[in-house]
Amino acid sequence: MTHRMARSFQGLILLGLCIFFASKAINGQLTWYINARFIPLTLFGILFLAILAQTVFAEVRRSRAEDSEEHEHHHDHEHSPAGLWVMLIPLLIGVLIPPRPLDSSAFTSKGFNTNAPLVSAESSAQLFETESEERNILDWLKLFNYNDNVTQFSGQQASVIGFVYFDEALGENQFYVSRFVVSCCAADGFAIAMPVQWNDVATLEQDAWVQVKGRIEAIVIDDRNVPLIVAESVQEVPVPERPYLFP
Amino acid sequence: MVPANFFSWLWDKLNVFATVFLGIFVEAVPYLLLGTLASGLVEVFTDRDQITRWVSKRPVASSITGAMMGMIFPVCECGVVPLTRRLFKKGLPLSAGISFLLAAPVLNPIVLFSTASAFGWADMLFWRFFLSLIIAVTVGLVFSVEKDSNNVLKTVFDSHEHEHSYQDKSMTEKIRQAFLITVDEFFDMGRYLVLGTTLAAGLQTFVSQSTLLAIGSGPILSVLIMLLLAVLLSICSTVDSFVALGFVGTFSFGSILSFLVFGPMVDIKSVMMYTQVFKRRAVFYIVAIPFMMSLLAGLLFNYLGK
Numbered sequence: 279m280t281h282r283m284a285r286s287f288q289g290l291i292l293l294g295l296c297i298f299f300a301s302k303a304i305n306g307q308l309t310w311y312i313n314a315r316f317i318p319l320t321l322f323g324i325l326f327l328a329i330l331a332q333t334v335f336a337e338v339r340r341s342r343a344e345d346s347e348e349h350e351h352h353h354d355h356e357h358s359p360a361g362l363w364v365m366l367i368p369l370l371i372g373v374l375i376p377p378r379p380l381d382s383s384a385f386t387s388k389g390f391n392t393n394a395p396l397v398s399a400e401s402s403a404q405l406f407e408t409e410s411e412e413r414n415i416l417d418w419l420k421l422f423n424y425n426d427n428v429t430q431f432s433g434q435q436a437s438v439i440g441f442v443y444f445d446e447a448l449g450e451n452q453f454y455v456s457r458f459v460v461s462c463c464a465a466d467g468f469a470i471a472m473p474v475q476w477n478d479v480a481t482l483e484q485d486a487w488v489q490v491k492g493r494i495e496a497i498v499i500d501d502r503n504v505p506l507i508v509a510e511s512v513q514e515v516p517v518p519e520r521p522y523l524f525p
Numbered sequence: 526m527v528p529a530n531f532f533s534w535l536w537d538k539l540n541v542f543a544t545v546f547l548g549i550f551v552e553a554v555p556y557l558l559l560g561t562l563a564s565g566l567v568e569v570f571t572d573r574d575q576i577t578r579w580v581s582k583r584p585v586a587s588s589i590t591g592a593m594m595g596m597i598f599p600v601c602e603c604g605v606v607p608l609t610r611r612l613f614k615k616g617l618p619l620s621a622g623i624s625f626l627l628a629a630p631v632l633n634p635i636v637l638f639s640t641a642s643a644f645g646w647a648d649m650l651f652w653r654f655f656l657s658l659i660i661a662v663t664v665g666l667v668f669s670v671e672k673d674s675n676n677v678l679k680t681v682f683d684s685h686e687h688e689h690s691y692q693d694k695s696m697t698e699k700i701r702q703a704f705l706i707t708v709d710e711f712f713d714m715g716r717y718l719v720l721g722t723t724l725a726a727g728l729q730t731f732v733s734q735s736t737l738l739a740i741g742s743g744p745i746l747s748v749l750i751m752l753l754l755a756v757l758l759s760i761c762s763t764v765d766s767f768v769a770l771g772f773v774g775t776f777s778f779g780s781i782l783s784f785l786v787f788g789p790m791v792d793i794k795s796v797m798m799y800t801q802v803f804k805r806r807a808v809f810y811i812v813a814i815p816f817m818m819s820l821l822a823g824l825l826f827n828y829l830g831k
Binding site: 288291292295299302308310311312313316319320322323326327329330333334336337361362364365367368371372375376377378379380383384386387388389390460461462463464465466467468525 | 537538539540541543544545546547548549550551552554555556558562701704705707708711712713715716719720722723725726729730731732733734735738758759760761764765767768770
């Protein structure tokens, strides 16, 4: 691979990455991969990739113009084509495999929890003040994790969104409503879930996104207090704009 | 029937792999860009004399200086590798560079604040920083014994390249050169990031973390599992404390501490990048010494209470 070809190839890959990231930023799918608070960093990346691509293309044009004169002495180290091809892998994965947020198929390797041991007890204090229907799955699990008297929540009205997960360990008319929690990126994602009591489970499909409304009931699974929702309605909803919860 | 099931299983796994892969990659690219930009700027705006004037030649002083340099160059473990390589080229002593490489992903203002916001200004923060410093300086000192840096470093830079002066160039020309170096380094290091990320995502897709966590009880095994997890997860040091927070309650103070100390120094993608800068034997020491020391620290905390 000649030097100029390698440079052009570099420019194309930089541009490709820039467009790929930008398309994810525009269609909102960045949050399928990273915690929303890192989006500004990705935006910086998009901008800088564009600047670098432009610099590289300008260099290619310049070297083409200089070519007719003296043959240029190159300062940069040579590129092995293999090294450049590797950078195509992320683009291929991004373009060829249809995007899909983490769902129950990741449970076998990542596991799932009905408790949430991830934030210090203080932060659960303010959860008492939030409206019970405003709390998401993570909030409910935190409340149940850091309070000894969980029966105080029984009868409260809950409304949570998550995807359906059927587990053999559950009773007949029960399923889990589940959600991934992501601190940094999908790599650290782990699933949390609340059991739901619902008479019409047969109509539901694994991994379908649903909004569950109903009353909270404190139950015990494996010696742990777990909030169960006795559902009054289970409605299919589209995949939320942010499929993961960010603690 | 069986093949159909198998293919849908494989397809699901492929989707998990793709999402985890892109998660790490999207997260890491801006940091890698920042690190390679720093490297480009160092190349163009500093010269050998400046570096040798700043950093002492005596091993202890040079290791400590190296370990503290992260406070000025706030880079995480993806960005630190190209920058270190560039600093070596500019004449930074081996011991200072290796201490910098290991310490900078923790001993920098960004990680200081992210650790503090996860664990508060308390024990965990202090011990994380103190131990990272101790380990980085120790490894730096070990390498100060080696007088010939050619035994440690790969000669990736062409010999005709090093007599370069950007002094008399215009500002725009300097920046243009810095950007071109950034691009080269981005591709140089990026492929190891991609390979490391592929490996990490593959392992995460097929190795059950829940089983790993379930067997991780007991004072020794829990530290080993956390060290393994640090390598496996390959998450950026700027955010790993939030992930570590998830293990509080399941794991002891010592185990989580060892995760927070070892993870930024060694994970799949950073080791991949190390192989691009150092010879194989050097990479072994850079991985093995922090491993032993983090393990020891975790065990001490587990046995001496905490």
